[in-house]
Amino acid sequence: MTLFITFEGPDGSGKTTQIQLLAEALTRRGQAALLTREPGGTRIGNAIRTVLHDRAHVEMSLRAEALLYNAARAQLVDEVIRPALAAGTVVLCDRFADSTLAYQGFGYGRNLAELRMLIDYATGGLTPNLTVFLDIDPAEGLRRKRGDADAEWNRMEDKALAFHRAAHAGYLQLAAQEVERWLVVDATQPVASIHASIWQSVSPRLRISESTAPTSQSR
Ligand SMILES: Nc1ncnc2c1ncn2[C@@H]1O[C@H](COP(=O)(O)OP(=O)(O)O)[C@@H](O)[C@H]1O
Numbered sequence: 001m002t003l004f005i006t007f008e009g010p011d012g013s014g015k016t017t018q019i020q021l022l023a024e025a026l027t028r029r030g031q032a033a034l035l036t037r038e039p040g041g042t043r044i045g046n047a048i049r050t051v052l053h054d055r056a057h058v059e060m061s062l063r064a065e066a067l068l069y070n071a072a073r074a075q076l077v078d079e080v081i082r083p084a085l086a087a088g089t090v091v092l093c094d095r096f097a098d099s100t101l102a103y104q105g106f107g108y109g110r111n112l113a114e115l116r117m118l119i120d121y122a123t124g125g126l127t128p129n130l131t132v133f134l135d136i137d138p139a140e141g142l143r144r145k146r147g148d149a150d151a152e153w154n155r156m157e158d159k160a161l162a163f164h165r166a167a168h169a170g171y172l173q174l175a176a177q178e179v180e181r182w183l184v185v186d187a188t189q190p191v192a193s194i195h196a197s198i199w200q201s202v203s204p205r206l207r208i209s210e211s212t213a214p215t216s217q218s219r
């Protein structure tokens with residue numbers, strides 16, 4: 001029994017915080033878990049990430065941007081995600097294909113059908129079993145991130161707030177279209193409460209007991 005779980009949401013919504021907590025919770029209970037992120041997670045993906053996030057790359061065309069994200073995604077799927085799932089490891093990914101639909105699609109107002117074709121090619125049809133959406137007003141998320149001295153500030157985060165608001169609205173639309181796959185969590189709650197909501201959704205899917213006993217093998 002394995003699972004592919006992705007984390008989505010505005011910058012500063014707590015994706016990195018929550019994905020680490022979930023990885024720790026799974027590992028404590030003896031479930032192998034692999035934590036990765038987009039764009040990146042591979043040598044080639046990290047090189048693409050550098051190109052995408054470079055603030056000097058102001059001339060990057062929207063199609064080039066979409067292709068670069070999906071090139072990194074294809075490498076991650078082939079090199080890391082599919083092999084891990086095949087080995088029975090739970091894969092947790094910080095951003096995935098829904099980020100392309102939210103930002104390149106809804107954010108820029110680009111053709112969603114085209115982007116879905118691109119995503120389908122990049123992923124070979126692999127879709128997450130569960131997508132956690134950390135729901136926060138993008139302005140609040142950006143404020144949180146600005147308050148974090150260690151946060152990296154990249155080219156995507158420079159873009160206007162209207163873009164981030166359109167992406168946020170897009171996320172909610174995607175979640176409403178596929179309610180089985182999405183878990184929408186109020187990301188303004190305390191870290192521990194958000195983690196509890198996520199655990200409540202993940203543990204039954206892995207047939208792990210809600211109890212915290214690390215050795216319990218329920219059902
Ligand atoms: N539930 C929360 N409430 C308040 N601050 C939070 C919460 N979750 C995360 N943070 C803080 O907000 C900032 C962004 O969190 P992070 O996990 O890096 O978000 P993301 O990966 O989505 O950009 C960090 O300083 C983090 O400590």
Ligand SMILES: [Mg+2]
Pocket residue numbers: 015016017094
């Ligand atoms: Mg992060």
